[in-house]
Amino acid sequence: MKKFIYVTLGFCLSMSISLYAQKADIIIENGKISSLDGKNTTFQAVAIQGNRIIGTGTDLQISKFKSKQTKIIDAKGNRVVPGLFDSHLHVIRAGRFYNTELRWDGVKSLKRALEMLKEQAEHTPEGQWIRVVGGWNEYQFEEKRLTSIEEINQATGDVPTFILYLYGKAWLNRAGLKKLSITSDTPNPAEGLIQKDEIGNPTGLLVAEPNAFILYSTLAKLPVLTHEGELNSTLQYMNELNRLGVTAAMDAGGGFQNFPDDYAVTDKLNKAGQISIRLPYFLFAQKKGAEFADYTKWLGMVNLDDRSHNGHNQVDYHVQGGGENIVGDAADFENFLFPRPTLSRDMEKSLKSVISLLVKHRWPFRLHATYDESIDRFLTVIEEINRETPMNGLVWFFDHAETVSDI
Numbered sequence: 001m002k003k004f005i006y007v008t009l010g011f012c013l014s015m016s017i018s019l020y021a022q023k024a025d026i027i028i029e030n031g032k033i034s035s036l037d038g039k040n041t042t043f044q045a046v047a048i049q050g051n052r053i054i055g056t057g058t059d060l061q062i063s064k065f066k067s068k069q070t071k072i073i074d075a076k077g078n079r080v081v082p083g084l085f086d087s088h089l090h091v092i093r094a095g096r097f098y099n100t101e102l103r104w105d106g107v108k109s110l111k112r113a114l115e116m117l118k119e120q121a122e123h124t125p126e127g128q129w130i131r132v133v134g135g136w137n138e139y140q141f142e143e144k145r146l147t148s149i150e151e152i153n154q155a156t157g158d159v160p161t162f163i164l165y166l167y168g169k170a171w172l173n174r175a176g177l178k179k180l181s182i183t184s185d186t187p188n189p190a191e192g193l194i195q196k197d198e199i200g201n202p203t204g205l206l207v208a209e210p211n212a213f214i215l216y217s218t219l220a221k222l223p224v225l226t227h228e229g230e231l232n233s234t235l236q237y238m239n240e241l242n243r244l245g246v247t248a249a250m251d252a253g254g255g256f257q258n259f260p261d262d263y264a265v266t267d268k269l270n271k272a273g274q275i276s277i278r279l280p281y282f283l284f285a286q287k288k289g290a291e292f293a294d295y296t297k298w299l300g301m302v303n304l305d306d307r308s309h310n311g312h313n314q315v316d317y318h319v320q321g322g323g324e325n326i327v328g329d330a331a332d333f334e335n336f337l338f339p340r341p342t343l344s345r346d347m348e349k350s351l352k353s354v355i356s357l358l359v360k361h362r363w364p365f366r367l368h369a370t371y372d373e374s375i376d377r378f379l380t381v382i383e384e385i386n387r388e389t390p391m392n393g394l395v396w397f398f399d400h401a402e403t404v405s406d407i
Helices: 060-065 090-101 108-124 149-156 173-181 213-220 226-245 260-269 291-301 347-360 373-386
Strands: 006-009 025-028 030-033 045-049 051-058 070-074 079-082 084-089 130-133 161-165 169-172 194-198 202-208 244-250 279-283 314-321 365-368 398-399
Touching: 025 060, 030 347, 045 060, 051 060, 090 130, 090 226, 090 244, 090 260, 108 130, 108 149, 130 291, 149 161, 149 202, 161 173, 161 213, 173 202, 194 213, 194 279, 202 213, 226 244, 226 260, 291 314, 314 347, 314 365, 347 365, 347 373, 373 398
Parallel strands: 006 079, 025 070, 030 079, 084 244, 130 161, 244 279, 279 314, 365 398
Antiparallel strands: 025 045, 045 051, 161 169, 169 202, 194 202
16 A cells, blocks of 8 residues: 655745755655656655745755754655645534544445444433434445435434435434424425425435525534534544645635634634644625625624734634625525526625625635536626626635636
């Protein structure tokens, strides 16, 4: 198996020895160091000071940067590559809940997945839920099928359980239905379905028809961790990202993630110098009809030029712009089992007002867009805004679309 070492770089590796008489905090030697320069040059060693590469070359050349305090890492001939930058993650939200989740990523059989549910049921603390929140599908299982609510109930017993499948459906076990007081009298939410059996009792299946709000809003009702628990959970999540080679991520905001309250965890970790990835983030409008007011308020609270370096490991943590939800009228859902739901007639008006506000204040923005019908109407609005207030290089892009765009 090939091994890789990931390094957080502020830029591509230099092709030559630094001319400055500096001493390194870390030296990686005896490796195959990928520079990612124009010629994809490979070096044997690299010297790092703070969050900057100060030299590349042979082991002998880089030894000039050593001091008594320098940490030496022997790469043992393995490949060393710059850390990966993920342009769309939800680190701030996912971090708060990471320790509450059971992951089925890479599980090869449904039998084993159900065994994991049973094992988790034996260890889930009183008051908490079992949750499987995405990252899997039936085609990874040897059985090539989804689980059933009967199998889930048998595996989990009296421990409330929520299992999310893509953006299309979710299962609640009997204990979960009881905990959320979902009964035969509970009405379907707008554009969502609570499946019921022939006598009217809920089966435990929730379906996005076609709006995934029923799934997200149900997940949002589940208990949170303590503040200390959220700090630990976020650290564990960032450690997992680092393990996979991710050293920077653009946080796209998210539903039920309110600014500034829900950013208290990463704010605290940043001040303590404990964030292990670069983390620029976008502000996501939460309440339909109040988006213009929200962004107006945030524009007065945030200076995009403020790059929050915490003084410890120089991690970049700051507001990058607005999105990925700009206005509720333009929400573009992803349950591809159904056609694109009809966008509101007022979408253009509300979207134009908020994006115009962001453009005038030179805020980058990102917009969730997946369906051709949506993208066409969104582009028409953006082109009209650009004619009235030229963007002149202001960065914007569609999230999840087949193409990424700038003007």
